[in-house]
Amino acid sequence: MHELSVTESLLEIALRHAQQAGATRVTALHLVIGQLSSIVDDSVQFYWDFVSKDTIAEGARLHFRRIPTELACQACGERYAPDGENLACPKCKGTRVRVAAGDEFRLDSIDVEPDAPPEEQDAEERPRR
Amino acid sequence: MPKNVPVVEKILSANDQLARENRLAIDAAGVFSINVMASPGAGKTSLIEQTVRALTGKLRVGMINGDIATSLDADRAAAAGAAAVQINTGGDCHLDAVMLHDALPRLDLRSLDLLIVENVGNLVCPASFALGTHKNVLVASIPEGDDKPYKYPGMYRGVEAVVINKIDLLPYVTFRMDYFRQGIEVLNPGVAQFALSCSTGEGLGGWLDWLTAQVRKR
Numbered sequence: 001m002h003e004l005s006v007t008e009s010l011l012e013i014a015l016r017h018a019q020q021a022g023a024t025r026v027t028a029l030h031l032v033i034g035q036l037s038s039i040v041d042d043s044v045q046f047y048w049d050f051v052s053k054d055t056i057a058e059g060a061r062l063h064f065r066r067i068p069t070e071l072a073c074q075a076c077g078e079r080y081a082p083d084g085e086n087l088a089c090p091k092c093k094g095t096r097v098r099v100a101a102g103d104e105f106r107l108d109s110i111d112v113e114p115d116a117p118p119e120e121q122d123a124e125e126r127p128r129r
Numbered sequence: 130m131p132k133n134v135p136v137v138e139k140i141l142s143a144n145d146q147l148a149r150e151n152r153l154a155i156d157a158a159g160v161f162s163i164n165v166m167a168s169p170g171a172g173k174t175s176l177i178e179q180t181v182r183a184l185t186g187k188l189r190v191g192m193i194n195g196d197i198a199t200s201l202d203a204d205r206a207a208a209a210g211a212a213a214v215q216i217n218t219g220g221d222c223h224l225d226a227v228m229l230h231d232a233l234p235r236l237d238l239r240s241l242d243l244l245i246v247e248n249v250g251n252l253v254c255p256a257s258f259a260l261g262t263h264k265n266v267l268v269a270s271i272p273e274g275d276d277k278p279y280k281y282p283g284m285y286r287g288v289e290a291v292v293i294n295k296i297d298l299l300p301y302v303t304f305r306m307d308y309f310r311q312g313i314e315v316l317n318p319g320v321a322q323f324a325l326s327c328s329t330g331e332g333l334g335g336w337l338d339w340l341t342a343q344v345r346k347r
Contacts (some may be wrong), residue, residue, distance in 0.1 A: 002221070002222060002223055002254040002257065002258070005141075005144075005221075005225060005258075006140055006141070009140055009141050009142070009143050009144065010140055012143055013136065013138050013140070013142065013143075014136070017134055017136045017138075018134070021134045023134070025131075027131045028131070030133075031140070036282055036283050036286070037257070037283070038253050038254075038257075038283060069282075071315075084279060085279065087279065087311070087312060087315040087316065088311065088315060095311055095314050095315050096315075096318060097315050099286070099316075103283075103286075105139060105140050105141070105257075106136075106137060106138060106139050106140060107136045107137075107138050107140055108135070108136060108137055109133050109134060109135045109136050109137070110133070110134050110136055111131040111132070111133050111134075112131060112132060112133075112134050113131050113132075114132070
């Protein structure tokens with residue numbers, strides 16, 4: 001799995017947006033992850049606690065919003081969740097479908113604090129990989 | 130009280146940005162490039178070997194091989210006639226745009242027509258990391274089973290061509306070609322498909338014609 005690269009990328013994005021917002025502390029990250037994106041929440045939080053150390057995002061909580069896969073039939077418009085064995089439309093058996101939801105993989109927002117305690121002010125952004 | 134700051138950014142945006150830089154470098158050299166992905170043992174290296182052999186004398190082929198360790202695969206491609214460079218990912222389960230970015234200067238791109246990047250054998254992680262190549266190619270194989278599109282939808286969705294290797298084994302293995310193709314069709318309508326065997330050479334012509342046509346379009 002590639003949770004470490006994902007976590008490093010996440011940190012870079014969070015720190016950049018925190019800096020733009022003039023924040024001195026990041027307390028939470030809100031992620032939106034579709035079912036088709038294969039990452040393990042616990043592993044990301046585990047790596048996060050390492051890579052965020054000594055940054056203004058140290059200790060931030062990661063919140064995952066999971067989006068189930070939803071397919072949309074191009075023939076009859078039916079929207080349905082695939083059962084894993086069969087991907088065709090349950091209503092008209094059509095196989096021309098598009099993925100309507102489930103491939104999300106983004107950082108939606110971060111929670112920040114504008115004022116930091118004095119000892120946090122020297123915290124520097126980690127260099128990008 | 131903390132305040133909420135909207136971000137709405139793809140998590141791998143830094144990788145995607147570097148992939149765009151890779152594409153610019155490849156384009157500037159006038160090369161066509163493919164990223165070959167598959168599970169371990171599906172036949173990536175065999176397909177590349179056969180492809181390099183068949184195209185030698187017609188196209189100038191370069192190859193970048195990603196593997197967790199060893200240069201066995203790059204050696205095979207070099208023996209077949211390609212300019213080959215090895216990337217050892219040191220345990221990473223996929224190539225990413227950073228690794229390709231570092232490897233590209235090790236090849237003389239301007240002396241090539243076709244660049245083949247062989248990804249790490251894995252049906253999950255490589256699908257998430259754009260490299261900057263023009264087309265993604267997935268090598269599936271008969272012994273892996275006909276349910277793979279259903280189990281690894283991310284991989285099957287993100288490719289422009291699917292090679293179905295080892296069709297010479299069809300008489301010996303239960304493999305419902307219709308079921309397999311239906312999975313591909315649903316996930317990736319109209320994707321180019323080539324059923325072939327790297328051991329007997331059956332069906333290789335269609336793949337080589339497609340690839341050559343892509344290179345000529347550059």
